Amino acid sequence: xxxxxxxxxxxxxxxxxxxxxxxxxxxxxxxxxxxxxxxxxxxxxxxxxxxxxxxxxxxxxxxxxxxxxxxxxxxxxxxxxxxxxxxxxxxxxxxxxxxxxxxxxxxxxxxxxxxxxxxxxxxxxxxxxxxxxxxxxxxxxxxxxxxxxxxxxxxxxxxxxxxxxxxxxxxxxxxxxxxxxxxxxxxxxxxxxxxxxxxxxxxxxxxxxxxxxxxxxxxxxxxxxxxxxxxxxxxxxxxxxxxxxxxxxxxxxxxxxxxxxxxxxxxxxxxxxxxxxxxxxxxxxxxxxxxxxxxxxxxxxxxxxxxxxxxxxxxxxxxxxxxxxxxxxxxxxxxxxxxxxxxxxxxxxxxxxxxxxxxxxxxxxxxxxxxxxxxxxxxxxxxxxxxxxxxxxxxxxxxxxxxxxxxxxxxxxxxxxxxxxxxxxxxxxxxxxxxxxxxxxxxxxxxxxxxxxxxxxxxxxxxxxxxxxxxxxxxxxxxxxxxxxxxxxxxxxxxxxxxxxxxxxxxxxxxxxxxxxxxxxxxxxxxxxxxxxxxxxxxxxxxxx
Numbered sequence: 299x300x301x302x303x304x305x306x307x308x309x310x311x312x313x314x315x316x317x318x319x320x321x322x323x324x325x326x327x328x329x330x331x332x333x334x335x336x337x338x339x340x341x342x343x344x345x346x347x348x349x350x351x352x353x354x355x356x357x358x359x360x361x362x363x364x365x366x367x368x369x370x371x372x373x374x375x376x377x378x379x380x381x382x383x384x385x386x387x388x389x390x391x392x393x394x395x396x397x398x399x400x401x402x403x404x405x406x407x408x409x410x411x412x413x414x415x416x417x418x419x420x421x422x423x424x425x426x427x428x429x430x431x432x433x434x435x436x437x438x439x440x441x442x443x444x445x446x447x448x449x450x451x452x453x454x455x456x457x458x459x460x461x462x463x464x465x466x467x468x469x470x471x472x473x474x475x476x477x478x479x480x481x482x483x484x485x486x487x488x489x490x491x492x493x494x495x496x497x498x499x500x501x502x503x504x505x506x507x508x509x510x511x512x513x514x515x516x517x518x519x520x521x522x523x524x525x526x527x528x529x530x531x532x533x534x535x536x537x538x539x540x541x542x543x544x545x546x547x548x549x550x551x552x553x554x555x556x557x558x559x560x561x562x563x564x565x566x567x568x569x570x571x572x573x574x575x576x577x578x579x580x581x582x583x584x585x586x587x588x589x590x591x592x593x594x595x596x597x598x599x600x601x602x603x604x605x606x607x608x609x610x611x612x613x614x615x616x617x618x619x620x621x622x623x624x625x626x627x628x629x630x631x632x633x634x635x636x637x638x639x640x641x642x643x644x645x646x647x648x649x650x651x652x653x654x655x656x657x658x659x660x661x662x663x664x665x666x667x668x669x670x671x672x673x674x675x676x677x678x679x680x681x682x683x684x685x686x687x688x689x690x691x692x693x694x695x696x697x698x699x700x701x702x703x704x705x706x707x708x709x710x711x712x713x714x715x716x717x718x719x720x721x722x723x724x725x726x727x728x729x730x731x732x733x734x735x736x737x738x739x740x741x742x743x744x745x746x747x748x749x750x751x752x753x754x755x756x757x758x759x760x761x762x763x764x765x766x767x768x769x770x771x772x773x774x775x776x777x778x779x780x781x782x783x784x785x786x787x788x789x790x791x792x793x794x795x796x797x798x799x800x801x802x803x804x805x806x807x808x809x810x811x812x813x814x815x816x817x818x819x820x821x822x823x824x825x826x827x828x829x830x831x832x833x834x835x836x837x838x839x840x841x842x843x
Contacts, residue, residue: 313583353549362387367810368804386417410485420808431556436481437480438482472556481503497542498528505522528541565714567631572628573626599680617656619659620637620662620663639682667704679732683723701726714824718811728749742816745810762781798810
């Protein structure tokens with residue numbers, strides 16, 4: 299067996315280990331608050347949030363979950379908050395793509411942690427950007443009181459949810475709320491600001507203040523069902539529109555409502571008959587190096603993602619550290635902007651490092667993005683970037699100016715952008731290649747991804763120098779052994795913050811995905827974006843020439 303084959307085997311083994319870890323962690327997250335809490339829910343005759351979604355979805359259709367790793371390993375002092383206490387994603391109901399948002403009542407009774415708010419706002423943002431009907435499956439105790447100061451009052455906190463309800467209604471986006479459990483305090487506004495409200499008798503309740511608070515506030519003694527149950531709100535207050543005896547009946551009626559929604563508008567993105575790649579996508583596992591500093595040919599990755607492995611390169615022989623070109627993904631026409639990771643040689647004879655953005659590659663990518671906006675072709679960014687080229691040669695050639703052009707084009711692009719982090723995502727390269735701050739419609743990461751301001755080794759050494767200098771300024775000496783130990787501690791801490799799990803926990807990426815699912819997930823993401831016509835005019839404003 300030759301050295302290349304050994305490398306590929308090592309790469310595949312590493313990727314499969316990463317995927318095994320991903321699946322194991324997902325299986326724990328899918329248990330929500332644990333088997334005991336899941337069983338309590340079932341004993342009340344209720345479905346769990348994932349069972350509710352599964353029942354609602356059309357058979358044999360995809361469900362693209364968003365934010366499964368939200369709040370991962372966060373809030374340990376509060377017992378954790380799997381999936382941020384919300385299960386959400388895009389799936390098909392009665393043939394229509396919808397955003398589904400389900401409170402997980404097995405996690406702290408569905409109470410809202412800070413990341414719960416962030417995740418729910420992200421799900422609403424996706425629905426607004428892509429004009430998707432929203433189905434809320436409500437079963438929540440409201441704000442998690444021990445952390446109320448971090449979820450209640452600010453612009454991006456709990457109250458923004460209801461502002462978005464109002465904005466979506468004004469935009470003509472259908473919102474349907476099924477109250478299948480508690481719906482308390484400020485949270486009571488969410489269903490009432492939706493188009494239609496369904497309630498499950500015996501389990502669903504809506505009130506601004508529950509029985510205990512009512513007793514404390516005004517001395518009135520009343521039970522939850524009389525105060526705000528399904529009968530009360532369908533027959534007395536008129537707040538709810540329908541009542542049902544079970545979760546299943548309620549979900550069946552949602553399907554009926556969705557089946558009658560008018561046809562969505564279309565952005566008109568071009569789609570041909572889908573075709574599989576000619577090069578085997580399974581080979582993706584062996585192509586990404588286990589060592590993220592090693593080079594590889596990004597062109598071979600693209601050939602395993604696109605239809606018929608056809609990629610029409612734009613300016614193929616110029617700015618070679620970024621690959622730009624046109625292709626199709628599951629039939630959808632796309633423009634691809636990808637970091638080339640192998641060493642390349644310019645026509646001038648200059649060797650350029652893979653994964654680095656140079657003046658010429660920044661110029662090329664900016665121009666290509668303009669072309670895609672001119673033609674109304676969605677953009678797919680494949681990130682494996684270590685940053686912009688540094689040093690006097692690049693600075694004197696105006697790398698900041700050329701980088702700014704690329705950032706300008708990405709920021710002002712009006713066609714939908716989709717980002718997949720297939721390797722490194724460092725520093726300003728993250729920005730230029732459409733990181734989270736640049737409003738990709740969806741952003742995904744492979745399990746091997748690394749996201750940080752710079753690579754772990756460089757960052758750790760920089761942080762070490764700062765700490766050593768600080769100690770010396772205080773008159774403290776540090777031995778080489780102590781310095782090495784400190785470096786190892788800093789490196790471990792920094793590296794833990796660069797993992798895709800750390801990023802997904804904070805919703806810097808929407809989901810961590812299997813490389814083999816990339817085509818399918820991108821296709822569904824583009825299909826969602828096609829529901830929203832491109833209405834803005836592409837304009838770059840002022841930039842340095």
